[in-house]
Amino acid sequence: MHDKIERQLLENWPRLFGYAVTLTRDRDRASDLLQQAALAALSATSPPQEPVMLRAWLFKIVRNNFIDGHRRTIVESKHAATSIEETEVWGFDDRVIAALSVRQGLDRLAPDHREIIELVDIQGFRYAEVSDILGVPLGTVMSRLSRARLALLDVIGGTVRSLDRARRRSRGDRLG
Template sequence: MSRSPDGNEKGAAGTSPAPDSFEAEVLALLPSLRRYSRSLTRSDADGEDLLQDCVEKALTRRGQWRGLNLRGWVLTIMTNLYRNGRRQEVGRSFVDIDDNSHLAAAEADSDPLQRSRLETALNSLSEDYRAVLMLVVVEGCSYQDVADMLDIPIGTVMSRLSRARQKMTSLLDADNVVTLRRPR
């Protein structure tokens, strides 16, 4: 292996990056980044596009990373890319998930409606609530990290998270109502 001008090891063409390299650390973040990108965009295809743009930007701007909290730095890049894209795509509309019947079916859940209910509830949240909920609950980020990533006060993070949880609970509880009386 040889060293590049920035001091990182370079492997042979076609091999994986060194385990302690910047690229390897970014690759390790892909599952988390993919979940977050899909939750922001509400679409697998758009989520993959956002993920690709984010990874590309992180790799090309690696010199700007200060060596602390790579995950937070990359999630901030993704959040900013998403916000900038939303500003540019004001006239764009979303396609209903039912219009994608030609796509391969996902693995069956024990409750076939559970995924649909969860997706509907998540998509009904505002972007701000959904971003905070995904970062704290799914990605396990601290309140302070989320506040830094989204450039909002920590109290706002806690408030949005509380409201997002309340809304999710009420939406999911409303879907689980089963009448026990026979119709007359």
């Protein structure tokens, strides 16, 4: 079993590191967190047998170690009341969605939003696996993810709008 865990650790090492960075927002702390999690995984007495479950289990260990280390839970964002009505017309300009703006947008999201987007879109977990990793019901995963994406679109749109404003201001200064 030790071999299986070690193989999974190796195969998922870059992804686990990405997740640890998302949790800690710091490369050095992420590195420490990951080493602790790896030792915890290798010392586990009853890990899951299935490789797919083993992978989700490793992410859960990283998360639990992070929570233990910080003696806190990942605070659920309270300001995430952004919603869209079905009757609203979708006016989002897809051209603002690009790797760079998305990366900047992710940095500005609430931790729980950033985390769930990371697990689904970057790590490729199914909703059921995310539910297990986070320890929340499936319905919560769905609603939290959809709110998180809306918040991300909002942040990206906001960034672009403020850039537009800056450009307009700069143009106005030159003209003035």
